[in-house]
Amino acid sequence: MAGATASRGRIDKRQAILDVAFTVFARRGYDKACVQEIADEAGVAKPTVYNHLTDKQTLFEHAVLAAADAVAAQTLAIVADLREPGDDLAAALTDVAYRLLEVCACDRSRALRALTYAQLTTFPDLVDTVLTRTSRTIAEAMADRLARLALAGTLRITDPAEAAEQLLALITAPLEARSRLGTRAVPAAELRDIARAATRTFLSAYGSR
């Protein structure tokens, strides 16, 4: 038990550093964030950060990937709800769209996009990994759902991947525009509007009839 506690403590400290790191990176950007600041806010000494995570770069990558996985899990859980859309497909789609928008609009998700975008040139591989674990994954999950609905005759879709891509476009792009890349808060009512409009247009195009 003592051993378990000890190694749990170690894991907790590492996790704490990663969490704080993401927050600080989100606040200041990769370059302006300094390891000292992260260490201070995590309540550890600077070398402890290095002991656990080698590098500023490594620290960044791990922090970002952890956030990416968390966001991905949230979104996947939402999309999964399309498995049983119930009678009212429009309502179900709108609900999913709205909840996806909520996630996209949350701090972590916004920070994740900003950090990833900001380091496009510096860490191209990281961008790749993050996108694969998030956008890619959710796009595929959505395509799977749409394919099932098409099979069930609920939708008229020939290319599920393309349909998913467009549905997600209709959901996320307007949010990016209205939130001005996340610099402005978008009220829930407006999220609702975006979700409704996306669903309406999507169903107009792909609805059976």
Next chain:
Amino acid sequence: MAGATASRGRIDKRQAILDVAFTVFARRGYDKACVQEIADEAGVAKPTVYNHLTDKQTLFEHAVLAAADAVAAQTLAIVADLREPGDDLAAALTDVAYRLLEVCACDRSRALRALTYAQLTTFPDLVDTVLTRTSRTIAEAMADRLARLALAGTLRITDPAEAAEQLLALITAPLEARSRLGTRAVPAAELRDIARAATRTFLSAYGSR
């Protein structure tokens, strides 16, 4: 004339510095780019850069705004072509969409998005200005065109702003996804596909009948 030449020379030098600055910022990112590097590539001494542009921050803002205006001009010119869509609306829309995609996929436009996104937190006002001059402007121009087409009975649109927002979403968001935020080149054929799919879905939803 001598004076004119001199001040022309001055203006040219300023412009040269801004151009080089954008290139360097695009290549290295705001923080990693250093003024010395910009001065070197512009063929001037470091203090000359400061004489013309005060600050690293000011230098950045001017460089980015100049690029934003250039991109905006390009996109507006394309959207303007929707004024006379001809008989085949689908063809006209697809053409416009394709050319917009070309612009979005070009180096300057990608760099502009990356730099803007990267400095979200640091220069929120800049983000605002850039977006206003680019996305905002083009969204409005597009809304204007769609409104006219609706008025002419060619499209069934109640909210032109929303329709424009969605059309642009269908055009740009898939590009972002497939180019992995601009880190991968997207072949012309794929741009074509995106344009066609966007037009098809848009017209399915908003076409008259």
Next chain:
Amino acid sequence: MAGATASRGRIDKRQAILDVAFTVFARRGYDKACVQEIADEAGVAKPTVYNHLTDKQTLFEHAVLAAADAVAAQTLAIVADLREPGDDLAAALTDVAYRLLEVCACDRSRALRALTYAQLTTFPDLVDTVLTRTSRTIAEAMADRLARLALAGTLRITDPAEAAEQLLALITAPLEARSRLGTRAVPAAELRDIARAATRTFLSAYGSR
């Protein structure tokens, strides 16, 4: 017996650490060598090194002194052979000179000189101790041998210490020059030449007749 084994193990571990330490110090220099590296190569944890040897400085001193004693023992054994020079004094001297040169040219001896010299300012006392145990000792042993030979009428020497000093100078200084302070390997043939030349000159000056 168990106790003996245990303390033997302890001694062995200490010895292992010292050996590794000398190697690492020789390779990297005092300052650039880090305790972690020594611990790693010795297969122990860092605190174990501290348990056994207190300090980086202490560790260094012990490691260097051990090496110094080993080198001193080697050289003394060689000089001792002058006790019975046989008929051909020139041959005996040349042989001793050659073997001294071999020792001087060996890795441990070179590293010892380099490390000692490098820490002249930092650990002046160590320099003193090392020199006393090596150069001093061998100079005296050599003086003893020469005095005996003088007494036996084989050499014409009034000041044996001075003669020894000069003989050792004729042996070691040329090696330092030709090996460029030990950075270049000197082939055996060249060592032979140095030994012969030293002997010749020494005997020309001090030989009886």
Next chain:
Amino acid sequence: MAGATASRGRIDKRQAILDVAFTVFARRGYDKACVQEIADEAGVAKPTVYNHLTDKQTLFEHAVLAAADAVAAQTLAIVADLREPGDDLAAALTDVAYRLLEVCACDRSRALRALTYAQLTTFPDLVDTVLTRTSRTIAEAMADRLARLALAGTLRITDPAEAAEQLLALITAPLEARSRLGTRAVPAAELRDIARAATRTFLSAYGSR
């Protein structure tokens, strides 16, 4: 004139930095010396040191080479005096030997040897350069002088290089031993003794008759 003054000022500052650097390196050793300390003692800001000398390593190399050249010039001037030895060769040789010993015993020369030796492993090329410019050069100059004296019948030498090597050995090695690698001051009288003894032995071996 203004230009001359300005660039003279620049050169002076660079030279001042190099001088201070050598002093500090001599006092603390390469690794323990810190650039800040050098900058402080030179009365400039740290970046100024970097502006002029790129690197800590570069700074070290230039400082050491400058010192090496100065020492070499001193020693060469002394050896040159053997061009006209006058009637009393023993006196002339002793005088030269004594003055060489004075140089070897001076702070700069001692520091130069210590620093060079200390960085054997780290900067082997530097060692090479320093030795070439000092020991090598002086050995050749001495060989030249001895060859002339042999030609004039004043000395019986077949291999001037070897003779020079041995003469220098007889001069310098005893000093190293007695000064304990430069950690102890050797009184002038003792230098005199060393010089005399070296000359005596050398002439016993190589004198004509």
Next chain:
DNA sequence: TATGAATGAGCATTCATTCAT
């Protein structure tokens, strides 16, 4: 106006050393 030179501030990283186990 343009520039060579200088600087103050900051930051990633390393390392000897020490606890708690």
Next chain:
DNA sequence: AATGAATGAATGCTCATTCAT
């Protein structure tokens, strides 16, 4: 006795910015 983990203290180096010319 041995170690995993943590830390205080340094240090090399960079960069935006400013003078003096």
